[in-house]
Amino acid sequence: MSVVLQAKNLNKYFYEPEKFHVLRNVSFEINKGQFVSIVGKSGCGKSTLLYLLSTMDTNYEGEIEINQTLLTGKSQNELAKFRNQHIGFVFQFHFLLPEFTALKNVMIPAEKTGLYSKSECEDRAYEKLKWLDMDKFATKLSSKLSGGQQQRVAIARALVNDPTIIMGDEPTGNLDSANTQIVFDILNDLSHNKGQTIIAVTHDPEFAANTDRIIEMKDGEIVNNTIKHEVAS
Amino acid sequence: MAGNVNFEIAKTHLLAKPRQTLIAMLGVTFGIGMYILMISFMQGFNEFLEDTLLSSTPDVRIYNDIKTDFSHSILDEVSDTSKTWNIVHHPKPKDITPNIKNSSRIITDLKNDARVQAVSPQLSTQVFYVNGPVQINGSLNGVDVLQEAQLTGLNEKMKTGRIENLLTIDNGILMGHGLAQKLNVSVGDIVTLASPKGTSMRFRVVGTFQFGIGSLDNIKCYVNLAKVQQLLGKDNQYVTEISIKLKNYDAATEMAAELAKRYDYKADDWKTTNASAMVSILIRNVMTFVVSFTLLVVAGFGIYNIMSMTIQNKLKDIAILKAQGFSSQDIRQIFLTESVTIGVLGALTGLVLGFILSSMVYNLPFPKNDFISITHFPVVFHTKHYLFGLAFGIITTFIAGLMPSVKAGKVDPVAILRG
Numbered sequence: 001m002s003v004v005l006q007a008k009n010l011n012k013y014f015y016e017p018e019k020f021h022v023l024r025n026v027s028f029e030i031n032k033g034q035f036v037s038i039v040g041k042s043g044c045g046k047s048t049l050l051y052l053l054s055t056m057d058t059n060y061e062g063e064i065e066i067n068q069t070l071l072t073g074k075s076q077n078e079l080a081k082f083r084n085q086h087i088g089f090v091f092q093f094h095f096l097l098p099e100f101t102a103l104k105n106v107m108i109p110a111e112k113t114g115l116y117s118k119s120e121c122e123d124r125a126y127e128k129l130k131w132l133d134m135d136k137f138a139t140k141l142s143s144k145l146s147g148g149q150q151q152r153v154a155i156a157r158a159l160v161n162d163p164t165i166i167m168g169d170e171p172t173g174n175l176d177s178a179n180t181q182i183v184f185d186i187l188n189d190l191s192h193n194k195g196q197t198i199i200a201v202t203h204d205p206e207f208a209a210n211t212d213r214i215i216e217m218k219d220g221e222i223v224n225n226t227i228k229h230e231v232a233s
Numbered sequence: 234m235a236g237n238v239n240f241e242i243a244k245t246h247l248l249a250k251p252r253q254t255l256i257a258m259l260g261v262t263f264g265i266g267m268y269i270l271m272i273s274f275m276q277g278f279n280e281f282l283e284d285t286l287l288s289s290t291p292d293v294r295i296y297n298d299i300k301t302d303f304s305h306s307i308l309d310e311v312s313d314t315s316k317t318w319n320i321v322h323h324p325k326p327k328d329i330t331p332n333i334k335n336s337s338r339i340i341t342d343l344k345n346d347a348r349v350q351a352v353s354p355q356l357s358t359q360v361f362y363v364n365g366p367v368q369i370n371g372s373l374n375g376v377d378v379l380q381e382a383q384l385t386g387l388n389e390k391m392k393t394g395r396i397e398n399l400l401t402i403d404n405g406i407l408m409g410h411g412l413a414q415k416l417n418v419s420v421g422d423i424v425t426l427a428s429p430k431g432t433s434m435r436f437r438v439v440g441t442f443q444f445g446i447g448s449l450d451n452i453k454c455y456v457n458l459a460k461v462q463q464l465l466g467k468d469n470q471y472v473t474e475i476s477i478k479l480k481n482y483d484a485a486t487e488m489a490a491e492l493a494k495r496y497d498y499k500a501d502d503w504k505t506t507n508a509s510a511m512v513s514i515l516i517r518n519v520m521t522f523v524v525s526f527t528l529l530v531v532a533g534f535g536i537y538n539i540m541s542m543t544i545q546n547k548l549k550d551i552a553i554l555k556a557q558g559f560s561s562q563d564i565r566q567i568f569l570t571e572s573v574t575i576g577v578l579g580a581l582t583g584l585v586l587g588f589i590l591s592s593m594v595y596n597l598p599f600p601k602n603d604f605i606s607i608t609h610f611p612v613v614f615h616t617k618h619y620l621f622g623l624a625f626g627i628i629t630t631f632i633a634g635l636m637p638s639v640k641a642g643k644v645d646p647v648a649i650l651r652g
Binding site: 085093100118 | 237238241242245246248249549550552553554555556557558559560561562563646647650651
């Protein structure tokens, strides 16, 4: 069982409007292929934790390692490159670039890596869209798609570089129950059949209950860390 | 590869809002267009004026500068100033003749100088032109007309008659076109000239000339040198001024200083003679640059505004691009590319607009007036103006785009994505 993410003694403070200890000595490990949900009440620090793990927020104490790479202390440019290749994001809102087609939205992170030719990028993007059953909308402008479709394109975008971890900030928070089910099934399928590691912050107890592992937080500390399903292999 | 993505995103942004892009571009277009128009027209006018002035003033003129010097009195010679004060009330200057002594030697000397192309001795005086009841004062120049023609191109400025008539007809006079009109005389008519000394002579008009400058055409006449000497009752060596045309007129300033020293007379180059005109040329140049600069700065603010707004509207896009691994430099590059593209396109269309407007002005008839005789507005088309306009347009938009782009690069994705 290989560890893909390791957080050691994470401490984080907010200074505005007054000093506030958001995360208190948070430590945990996540294994490859786990589908983890982070739950807790508003303000418990779960989103803050996710953004620390995402490497976008670098103002913290403690250490974060992803894929045996120590990320704490790296420069912004190094982190940007790392995010590009190792982390995929799915947010509550799709955050697709409205001027671009669905296909182009998925292609952009692949092109950014500089590893593939343009046609390779297009093939990869198209393959991911097809897997999510979105290939028929590939040439549509992303702003012309429905909410559920947009979220699926966003997932395809998160997947395009075959990231080590997919991070979700309430990935179903803005969807109706039918679309929530679709998105959950996609993520679940990714995790169980493709060995994709997923960390998702969620408010939805049903969503959380169906994941492999729940990290429950309260007042900046982990109060419950249950692993329900051990991932085989 | 990665750079290509940035350019592609910039291109998509520009094309997604064509109207906004066009408006930002038009700001630069008008700025550069107006700059080209103004500089072409102003420069054209300056060059026209310089040409006209150059042809009507000699490169160097040597003359006797009469100073009324009251600091020194003849009384000081006889009464010792170390013991007493000499106070003279209402002093009068001593009577001096304003001519150049030993003029023939100076002229011969100048003619042997390799740098000199033509030398024209002159005797000028104030006169009254009288035709019946009409009396107009003006200046009379006694010249060797063939030499003078070499200096001023007088033969090309003739409106009626020929300069050679002056040599063949006794008591002939070449008259400024404006003056002839005021006196209501034309070729063949007789006009009476009265000198300040009280003498008068009758001349027959044998030609009229037009330099295109009212201040010359309305007061000036040419006659043979000997006739003015006769009118003033002077000998045939009496000249007040020697005009010189040089082979290279840029050397006039040093040459003037040298001649002044050599002959101990005042010598002015054409720049000094036309000092007021040179100042007005300078002022026009400064004005042109100030106005053009203002136009471009305004266009720059337009771009700054639009880029700031665009970035404000695209905060989410910037955040997600950063989350996906675009660095601050990438974001800066995207938005800087957009503003520089607007700048380059705007500047290029501005050059075209400027060229079209300048051509239109060039073809406009110039309103007729007494002071300047040209048929069309003077406009020049210099490549350097266009290159400068292009460079200035691009630099302005680069600077205008730089500040919002740097700001875009600094966007904190966490703050935006958390909502």
